[in-house]
Amino acid sequence: MKEFFDFPIPTASYGWNALFGMSEQVPVIFVLLAAFVFFFCFILFPLFFGLSFAERKLSADLQARVGPNRTPGYGVLQSLADLLKLGAKTENNPDATPKMRWFMAHGAALYMSFAFLPFGTALIFLDSEMGAFLPFLSIGLLFLISLFANEGARDLEDEILVHRQSFLWVSAWIPALIAVTVVVARTGSARWSTILASQSSGLFSWTFFSSPFGAISFFIFLFSGLIALQLPPFHTIDRGARHRSGVRFGMFEMNQFYATFAWCVLASSLFLGGNAAREISDTTFLIAAVELVFTLLKASVIFLTIRVVARALPQLRQDQMTEFCWRVLTPVAILCLVGELFWIRVLAGGLSG
Amino acid sequence: MGRGSRPLIFSREKLHASISDLSWGPSDPALPGIFRLSLRAEGDLIREVSIETGYLHKGLEKSFERRNWFTSMLIADRVDAETAYSAELAYSMAVEEVCGIAVPRRAQVIRLILCELGRVGSHLGFLARLALATGFETVSHYILRERELVLDLLELMTGRRFNPNFFRFGGVSADITEGFIERIHEATRLIEIRLREYHALMIENRAFVDRLAWQGVLSADAVQLRGLTGPSARASGVRFDVRKAEPYSGYDQLDFRVPIGSGARGTTGDGFDRVIIRLEEIRESLLLLSHAVDSVPPGEFIGKFPTPDFTVPAGEAYSRVEAPRGLLSCHVVSDGGFHPLRVQWRTPSLVNIEIIPEVLKGVTIQDVPVVLATFDLSIAEVDR
Numbered sequence: 001m002k003e004f005f006d007f008p009i010p011t012a013s014y015g016w017n018a019l020f021g022m023s024e025q026v027p028v029i030f031v032l033l034a035a036f037v038f039f040f041c042f043i044l045f046p047l048f049f050g051l052s053f054a055e056r057k058l059s060a061d062l063q064a065r066v067g068p069n070r071t072p073g074y075g076v077l078q079s080l081a082d083l084l085k086l087g088a089k090t091e092n093n094p095d096a097t098p099k100m101r102w103f104m105a106h107g108a109a110l111y112m113s114f115a116f117l118p119f120g121t122a123l124i125f126l127d128s129e130m131g132a133f134l135p136f137l138s139i140g141l142l143f144l145i146s147l148f149a150n151e152g153a154r155d156l157e158d159e160i161l162v163h164r165q166s167f168l169w170v171s172a173w174i175p176a177l178i179a180v181t182v183v184v185a186r187t188g189s190a191r192w193s194t195i196l197a198s199q200s201s202g203l204f205s206w207t208f209f210s211s212p213f214g215a216i217s218f219f220i221f222l223f224s225g226l227i228a229l230q231l232p233p234f235h236t237i238d239r240g241a242r243h244r245s246g247v248r249f250g251m252f253e254m255n256q257f258y259a260t261f262a263w264c265v266l267a268s269s270l271f272l273g274g275n276a277a278r279e280i281s282d283t284t285f286l287i288a289a290v291e292l293v294f295t296l297l298k299a300s301v302i303f304l305t306i307r308v309v310a311r312a313l314p315q316l317r318q319d320q321m322t323e324f325c326w327r328v329l330t331p332v333a334i335l336c337l338v339g340e341l342f343w344i345r346v347l348a349g350g351l352s353g
Numbered sequence: 354m355g356r357g358s359r360p361l362i363f364s365r366e367k368l369h370a371s372i373s374d375l376s377w378g379p380s381d382p383a384l385p386g387i388f389r390l391s392l393r394a395e396g397d398l399i400r401e402v403s404i405e406t407g408y409l410h411k412g413l414e415k416s417f418e419r420r421n422w423f424t425s426m427l428i429a430d431r432v433d434a435e436t437a438y439s440a441e442l443a444y445s446m447a448v449e450e451v452c453g454i455a456v457p458r459r460a461q462v463i464r465l466i467l468c469e470l471g472r473v474g475s476h477l478g479f480l481a482r483l484a485l486a487t488g489f490e491t492v493s494h495y496i497l498r499e500r501e502l503v504l505d506l507l508e509l510m511t512g513r514r515f516n517p518n519f520f521r522f523g524g525v526s527a528d529i530t531e532g533f534i535e536r537i538h539e540a541t542r543l544i545e546i547r548l549r550e551y552h553a554l555m556i557e558n559r560a561f562v563d564r565l566a567w568q569g570v571l572s573a574d575a576v577q578l579r580g581l582t583g584p585s586a587r588a589s590g591v592r593f594d595v596r597k598a599e600p601y602s603g604y605d606q607l608d609f610r611v612p613i614g615s616g617a618r619g620t621t622g623d624g625f626d627r628v629i630i631r632l633e634e635i636r637e638s639l640l641l642l643s644h645a646v647d648s649v650p651p652g653e654f655i656g657k658f659p660t661p662d663f664t665v666p667a668g669e670a671y672s673r674v675e676a677p678r679g680l681l682s683c684h685v686v687s688d689g690g691f692h693p694l695r696v697q698w699r700t701p702s703l704v705n706i707e708i709i710p711e712v713l714k715g716v717t718i719q720d721v722p723v724v725l726a727t728f729d730l731s732i733a734e735v736d737r
Contacts, residue, residue, distance in 0.1 A: 063490070063494035064494055065494055311490055311491050313560065314488050314489040314558065314560050314561045315487060315488025316560055316563075316564070317564070317717065317719045317720065318719065
């Protein structure tokens with residue numbers, strides 16, 4: 001049995017062991033399970049409520065209205081109240097998708113993506129040479145499951161939307177992948193630990209500030225991810241929403257929140273300095289805790305910025321977004337990659353030489 | 354269909370099917386009201402459209418016959434909540450024509466002010482609904498804020514935000530409230546400033562313009578053939594406005610412009626033109642309001658206050674007013690009794706909705722709610 005759990009995994013997850021007070025001998029799969037439960041119960045849910053409240057209050061302020069104020073604590077529990085209400089509602093379309101299948105598929109996709117996210121230099125479960133590209137697989141799976149299992153085209157109109165979304169998904173992943181390649185070209189590796197360490201020596205070591213192409217790539221990565229995942233402000237007119245109600249609707253909202261937040265974690269890790277905090281202390285526990293807090297803070301700021309800005313923009317059609325991906329994001333991403341290579345080889349090389 | 358027999362999404366049969374029939378409504382958030390829209394799409398382009406109305410039928414015209422003349426004004430408000438002042442005016446004008454009642458000049462100007470305020474409120478409502486249809490949530494909230502200002506003014510004057518029941522045969526039910534004129538000036542100045550902001554937020558926003566330009570194009574020929582009126586017709590280049598063609602209630606004594614569509618960003622008569630026309634009409638209405646409140650003549654606000662036993666001599670009359678959505682006509686027939694014998698309405702939305710099947714051809718499914726929103730249809734007007 002021990003041999004079964006001892007298969008070699010390139011990992012840098014000892015920070016989680018330190019956070020949970022576990023020995024470093026505990027198989028990584030158990031640590032992953034514990035971290036998953038901890039993350040969802042004590043980080044994601046509180047963040048969901050907290051950030052949703054902050055987003056609603058900020059948006060309300062932007063839109064000259066009051067925002068949630070009925071629940072105790074100036075409306076801070078509004079999202080919890082909404083969730084309880086959704087839980088008490090009956091599904092308006094119980095035949096749309098078997099409920100258990102949806103819950104299982106959703107959970108599996110979330111679990112997978114969690115394993116690929118870098119929460120700190122000591123909080124990486126899968127630190128492989130392909131690390132920076134792996135979240136694409138898991139978040140893509142999350143998107144597809146959301147699309148097929150939850151949305152599950154109920155009529156021909158939904159089906160047309162599904163077809164268009166599939167094309168959009170492909171057209172948006174390409175610039176996102178190229179944007180990640182810009183980072184990989186800069187650091188020379190797609191390993192998370194290398195990417196995070198390369199940005200740990202001050203503000204100008206961040207990919208965003210390291211070259212003009214890094215800054216542009218950040219926006220390409222952010223925009224294309226939001227387009228591919230159909231998240232605000234690039235969400236399309238969601239007529240599929242009429243098939244969602246009750247618990248399924250609550251799960252969809254949670255799904256959207258997680259997808260956006262995961263994308264923000266990736267953006268901050270790739271472009272905004274990552275979260276390396278090794279200079280703070282020699283204690284692994286402290287390093288892990290600080291890195292985790294840094295990651296969550298950066299991702300939260302990006303999340304709130306996206307959500308509030310999204311409220312001030314009109315929706316685009318899917319074909320407009322597909323065109324935007326092919327005609328703008330992809331060519332600019334390619335130019336960024338070429339420019340970054342030029343920057344590294346000629347300018348940065350020349351300066352260091 | 355049971356769970357076991359649920360078909361695969363990408364089944365071969367469905368992927369190869371190029372024609373699909375869709376049915377929206379009668380209650381659907383994408384539609385501007387309660388009606389059924391049956392669409393036949395090829396891919397996601399609309400090829401055939403049919404509209405089924407009648408879900409909101411209120412028996413409005415029959416209701417007039419059950420009321421006496423005095424209380425029937427209340428029913429005119431039900432033609433449409435946003436065009437209540439125009440409906441009351443049309444009904445009053447028709448009855449006054451049959452009775453030969455002269456309306457004091459002061460009452461005419463008060464009526465004009467209320468109708469123009471109603472027009473500003475209705476057009477602001479249109480912009481807010483369109484912003485929502487395009488997912489422009491923030492702008493929608495901003496516009497509704499200004500609409501509140503208009504509703505507050507109407508409340509100050511009439512005591513009600515909707516269903517005012519304020520006009521009377523021969524005038525209006527109350528004189529101008531103290532402070533109303535000053536607040537009109539304040540509001541027009543503020544809305545004028547805010548219109549410039551909306552212009553920057555909407556008209557200079559490429560993402561917003563791209564959703565509207567070249568969408569739902571309506572030609573001037575189609576407008577004249579089908580008898581469309583109002584801003585939707587003027588956006589197609591047809592310069593027809595009852596306020597100019599057959600002036601009433603003192604419109605002939607005020608100077609104002611009738612804007613028409615020019616294809617500013619796409620082509621004449623597209624969705625963008627229908628939006629910009631209404632923005633310009635709000636500006637014109639604000640100017641009209643400023644001039645009108647400055648020129649309110651002294652005198653009575655009503656000739657002789659009608660009593661519940663008010664009767665209309667036998668006869669009939671037909672009145673026409675320019676409501677916010679277009680030409681609103683009222684045909685009143687009296688047999689000399691206490692009740693109207695027949696009251697008929699020609700509402701702009703009833704005529705305008707007939708062009709929808711033609712306009713939606715070639716539009717993508719995702720654009721249907723936006724194109725419908727640009728026509729500012731009121732199903733309350735359609736069904737009556």
